Structure formats: structure tokens, C-alpha cells
Amino acid sequence: MPKGEARLSTHASLLMARPAFEAMGFRVIAAERIARSGEYLDRFEMEKILT
Secondary structure (H helix, E strand, O other): OOOOOOEEEEEEEOOOHHHHHHHOOOEEEEEEEEEEOOEEEEEEEEEEEOO
């Protein structure tokens, strides 16, 4: 675990990564839709507070 860090953050995809991060204690902060090469991708900004 990084010393001095109060939280971890990530941007997780809807289908695969979000459930895995939630199982590790991350929570959703915001939903996002981004455009890449003409495609729209849904993802979630997530964080885990370190204690």
C-alpha cells in the first residue's frame, strides 16, 4: 500500500472491471460516457478510501 495516500482511484468499464473493483471495496463516484474512434464507452470513476 502506498504510504501517505488517503485513497486509490480508477476509471472502470461497465461490464468487466466495475464488479471486480466493487468486490475489492471501491465505490462509484461518477458515471462517464466518452467517445473513442466514433464509439461511445461507458465507464465509472471509482475510489477506495484507505484506512
